Amino acid sequence: MLSEKIEKGLTKQLNRESESSQLYLYMASWVERKGYEGICEFLYDHSNEERIHMLKLIRYINKRGGSGILNGRETIINITTYVSIKELFMKLFEHEQKISREINFLVEISLQEKDYFTYNFLQWYVEEQIEEEALIKMILDKIKLIGSDKGSLYFFDKDMKNFHKTKKF
Numbered sequence: 001m002l003s004e005k006i007e008k009g010l011t012k013q014l015n016r017e018s019e020s021s022q023l024y025l026y027m028a029s030w031v032e033r034k035g036y037e038g039i040c041e042f043l044y045d046h047s048n049e050e051r052i053h054m055l056k057l058i059r060y061i062n063k064r065g066g067s068g069i070l071n072g073r074e075t076i077i078n079i080t081t082y083v084s085i086k087e088l089f090m091k092l093f094e095h096e097q098k099i100s101r102e103i104n105f106l107v108e109i110s111l112q113e114k115d116y117f118t119y120n121f122l123q124w125y126v127e128e129q130i131e132e133e134a135l136i137k138m139i140l141d142k143i144k145l146i147g148s149d150k151g152s153l154y155f156f157d158k159d160m161k162n163f164h165k166t167k168k169f
């Protein structure tokens, strides 16, 4: 059985993963409308990954006798538009850093509650956040390097499409 504190924390996290999925989806659609065919594929794909993160949490909570449910609140995406691709990835990097802090906090709670099953379960998310932060940072650094050179951004978008095809991401 999960303690009330742990169940509450995990439920919050599953809702955050759902919000992440919607945020990536929103960004993918925005980028697609701007004509970035490669970057949008990456973002659409990532939206699916975030949904899997949510599912993993739902199923774990249920397996441990809790009730893994979405809180049904409307997701509020504050940003309706972005000035540039760079701004979009800066926001995304901030978002992933926020998620990392929340995972870190959950790990702390699992230790406080001496719930080593949940502690072990959360390690997957710890690894995932390390990978995600590094990946988004890498993309952001490349975009910063490109600067205002539109031609280079065009080729970077093409590269992203190829990366996507070869499943490097």
Ligand SMILES: [Fe+2]
Pocket (backbone or CB within 6 Å): 017, 020, 049, 050, 053, 099
């Ligand atoms: Fe996630």
Ligand SMILES: [Fe+2]
Pocket (backbone or CB within 6 Å): 020, 050, 096, 099, 132
């Ligand atoms: Fe993520």
